[in-house]
Amino acid sequence: MKLILIGIQGAGKSTQGNLLSKKLAIPYLSTGHIFREIAKEKTAMGRYIKEIMNAGYLIPDDKTNEIVSEYLSRPEYEKGYIMDGYPRTLTQSKSFKNGIDKVIYLNVSDKEALWRLSFRNTDSREDETLAALRKRIESFHKFTEPVLDFYRKKGELIEVDGEKPIKDIFQEILGKLGVKI
Numbered sequence: 441m442k443l444i445l446i447g448i449q450g451a452g453k454s455t456q457g458n459l460l461s462k463k464l465a466i467p468y469l470s471t472g473h474i475f476r477e478i479a480k481e482k483t484a485m486g487r488y489i490k491e492i493m494n495a496g497y498l499i500p501d502d503k504t505n506e507i508v509s510e511y512l513s514r515p516e517y518e519k520g521y522i523m524d525g526y527p528r529t530l531t532q533s534k535s536f537k538n539g540i541d542k543v544i545y546l547n548v549s550d551k552e553a554l555w556r557l558s559f560r561n562t563d564s565r566e567d568e569t570l571a572a573l574r575k576r577i578e579s580f581h582k583f584t585e586p587v588l589d590f591y592r593k594k595g596e597l598i599e600v601d602g603e604k605p606i607k608d609i610f611q612e613i614l615g616k617l618g619v620k621i
């Protein structure tokens with residue numbers, strides 16, 4: 441099964457992604473994690489990615505598409521995956537040819553996401569300043585909401601209330617995917 445997780449930062453994508461990965465026995469990957477690894481490299485590319493991420497901006501579509509398609513061509517993702525953080529723009533959605541079964545949207549208000557993130561341990565996240573968080577929320581409304589409409593029209597969108605308890609959200613997703621609990 442090929443699944444996409446969409447939601448603002450703090451919506452619980454990695455929590456649900458990891459639960460789904462265990463339950464469905466398919467790998468979970470996140471573009472945020474991939475980019476954070478690249479940003480650690482002491483190369484021109486590493487510095488470039490780091491600068492964009494720390495400012496809370498999106499990595500350009502061309503670069504993102506290239507990196508994601510390289511990852512998804514690996515044998516471990518052949519049978520399926522749970523992808524967190526991609527596609528995030530309409531251009532990325534339109535150029536994504538890897539096949540998708542369902543897109544899961546974890547709907548959480550901006551206020552709730554900021555509240556949750558203010559409690560998150562940010563030691564390992566250099567890109568989680570308040571200014572960057574606000575920028576990311578702004579980018580979500582501007583660039584990622586059209587992605588939701590794109591998949592909604594195709595009948596591939598599963599929308600869940602991301603403010604419910606973790607277990608309830610997980611069960612709702614499984615139910616909407618038609619997976620036995």
Ligand code: AMP
Pocket residue numbers: 449470471472473475492493496497498499500504524525526527528529532576
């Ligand atoms: P995340 O952990 O998903 O919040 O991603 C952290 C950062 O990685 C984002 O703020 C972007 O700078 C970058 N990023 C992750 N996924 C994408 C994407 N699909 N397109 C562009 N930039 C991305």
